[in-house]
Amino acid sequence: MDFLLALAILLVVAKSIEWLFEKVEIHPIIAHVLTGILLGPFVLGLIEPTEELGVLARFGLIMMMLYMGLTSNFSAIAQNTKKAIVVASLGVAASFILGFLTVEYFGKGTTAAIFVGITLGNTAIEVTSGILVKERVKREVSSILMGAAFADDIMAVYLIGIITAMAGGSLDALSFGILTVKIFAFIAATLLISEYVFKRAKWFYSIVRNLNVFFTFTLILTFALAIIAEKVGLNQIIGAYLAGLTISRLRERKDPLVVTRIKLNELIEDLQVVLTEFFIPLFFIYVGLMFNPPLASISLALIAALYIAAVLGKLLGCGLGSRLFDLGWKDSILVGIGMGGRGSLELAILTFGLTTGLIDQVLFASVIVVSMLTALTTPLFFKTYIKRAKA
Numbered sequence: 504m505d506f507l508l509a510l511a512i513l514l515v516v517a518k519s520i521e522w523l524f525e526k527v528e529i530h531p532i533i534a535h536v537l538t539g540i541l542l543g544p545f546v547l548g549l550i551e552p553t554e555e556l557g558v559l560a561r562f563g564l565i566m567m568m569l570y571m572g573l574t575s576n577f578s579a580i581a582q583n584t585k586k587a588i589v590v591a592s593l594g595v596a597a598s599f600i601l602g603f604l605t606v607e608y609f610g611k612g613t614t615a616a617i618f619v620g621i622t623l624g625n626t627a628i629e630v631t632s633g634i635l636v637k638e639r640v641k642r643e644v645s646s647i648l649m650g651a652a653f654a655d656d657i658m659a660v661y662l663i664g665i666i667t668a669m670a671g672g673s674l675d676a677l678s679f680g681i682l683t684v685k686i687f688a689f690i691a692a693t694l695l696i697s698e699y700v701f702k703r704a705k706w707f708y709s710i711v712r713n714l715n716v717f718f719t720f721t722l723i724l725t726f727a728l729a730i731i732a733e734k735v736g737l738n739q740i741i742g743a744y745l746a747g748l749t750i751s752r753l754r755e756r757k758d759p760l761v762v763t764r765i766k767l768n769e770l771i772e773d774l775q776v777v778l779t780e781f782f783i784p785l786f787f788i789y790v791g792l793m794f795n796p797p798l799a800s801i802s803l804a805l806i807a808a809l810y811i812a813a814v815l816g817k818l819l820g821c822g823l824g825s826r827l828f829d830l831g832w833k834d835s836i837l838v839g840i841g842m843g844g845r846g847s848l849e850l851a852i853l854t855f856g857l858t859t860g861l862i863d864q865v866l867f868a869s870v871i872v873v874s875m876l877t878a879l880t881t882p883l884f885f886k887t888y889i890k891r892a893k894a
Contacts, residue, residue, distance in 0.1 A: 539791015552792035560789035563782035572747020587650025590824035598816025627846025697749035
């Protein structure tokens, strides 16, 4: 099929399904992935995951990570730093252990088990923030949720670096130590620059005031950090995410006229239209197009076990982490439920794992289904639990 025709069909179908799903409050990611599954080799076989679509999807992934960084609030974790880090760490650890043991139990191999455990460890900040927009909870609960989700993202950046090393087959004790130093040095250097450039430097004010220049600067910084990240042995999406995160620190800038915040919001609004309506959907559609496991190999038992591991990992880890700081049982359980959603970053990690051969099509498909199920059920569980707690 002609490339432009295939592109048009994919986008029209994806946005149509998204519009229908919005009416019943289903996350748009699910609509986009389903579009790829339905039109791709797994169901109808109308459109193949071609190289041209792959290039657009890769660009969409980098832009998605930039957008995630821009919309992250770096200062959110400062409100409950210790709580957020402990809650996030225990959630990641519990999810990793349960995910690892599940995959090992089904005989998929240790490398695949480590990869899936890492993938299930992350929380989708877009799902968590979406829940908090719609549901009223205590300020302490919401700040812990957003802080822990943000800390999760930073941990995911570190774990993606480890996954990249796994793909290269160079993860002995020495290389692991070197990789850890490189990751933290890269993150620390980037955040240090953000402190003195985006938060304090007076000369940067002239760049921010002109939105066209600011937009161009953002793209240059995104690709520069993506390239640097790859050169030091990390993944490109780490650099793209950090680019957005550093620019987001303009919110912390002392500006009596609030010009920097206004320009940052204008930049995000301008990017949002192009990214959320074109590039980001294309990445998730491409994930769906790559979904093509042998039908006979799909294991409902594996999917169910991974889903339970994903939900329980966050519920136990984040819930017990909240209890360590004397948060009530009801609020602790609410934190554990709210951290259960998976989404965009997980699908990015999964795509990387499939293309590098760390996982096969069966595990790829299984974890995609699990991610979609958590994105679908987490808001429902959260809303239901709040109603019962109030009753």
